[in-house]
Amino acid sequence: MEITLGLRPSDIWLAKVAEQFGTVPQSQHEFNYSKGSFFFKLYSLLIEPDKVAVVLGDIFWDAPLNTLRKSIESNDYWVLSFILSDEPHNCFLMNNNTRHQIKARKSTIFYSSKMAADTVWPVNKRSRFVTISFQRDWICEKLGVNAESTDNSPLISMLNSENGVYFHGVPLFERLVSFDTLFTDTRPLSWLLSVEAQCYELIVDFIGQLATFQSNATDHKFSHKDMKRVMEVESRYFPATCMLPSLEFLAGEANMSLSKFKKCFRHIYGAAPYEYHLNLKLDIARRLLLQNKWTIAEIANQLGYTSIASFNKVFKKKYNMNPTTLINEHSSQMLFTIKDPDND
Structure with a gap:
């Protein structure tokens, strides 16, 4: 079973996913489809229209399942994804010139909207993910950088590239927030505000670490x-x-x-x-x-x-x-x- 997910932030994002299951979402922000003890859950939070969206996913499925994010042929949007699975998941990042494969229980994946991302989930095991999709100009504005700059800083090089780049585990994510906190069954009114604040912090923290990651990789000669x-x-x-x-x-x-x-x-x-x-x-x-x-x-x-x-x-x-x-x-x-x- 293949489910196509969107790349651009959208207030009809969950409706398009629910349509593939032959149903409709519970609300603009929540979609929950179950089959016996198995489930496919999504929660979407649009932080800024057409600019920033957060999606929380919780999957426990009884058959082969993959989620596909198709390329939109531009790098105007970027996706930061944190995944935690009980058994390894496979993620394939692809464009015309590049193909990466990541297989892990914990992963952090950062890629442009010009890349197609196909994630294959383990069967009969739980997987949870947090994806933050943001417009490139938005993140540049928030961080005070010029994406059109001619300097060779790791951040500018990254945002001008077309290739997905993946980093290690989820230590950055876990330092700021736990999966258990975000995927709690009890959601007080403050939960939405908490998710939004934590995701802002995750974006800034992650982008701020890009130079450190690339420097460390060069210093230790880790290809x-x-x-x-x-x-x-x-x-x-x-x-x-x-x-x-x-x-x-x-x-x-x-x-x-x-x-x-x-x-x-x-x-x-x-x-x-x-x-x-x-x-x-x-x-x-x-x-x-x-x-x-x-x-x-x-x-x-x-x-x-x-x-x-x-x-x-x-x-x-x-x-x-x-x-x-x-x-x-x-x-x-x-x-x-x-x-x-x-x-x-």
């Missing part, structure tokens, strides 16, 4: 081919439920020296391999604990811990509380909401 090999290794060997092989083995799979592999991995994912793998485990553990469907022992065992004590220790170090405290605090918040709906 796109180097980064692609490391991302392929991450995709194959870093599932949270698996034991991580030795770094020497992983470096060999990436066809790199150990030193270069560690530096390139940190450049892409913002953490050392073992730290990154541990964070994957603990992020999943936290989500499972909040669902309150399994015991702490079952979750610890599923993630490869031989004892509850060792699991409790690493969990508390990351979240500053043990699993039991997290469950109790979450349960208390739920009870408060039920007992006090009028905020008395």
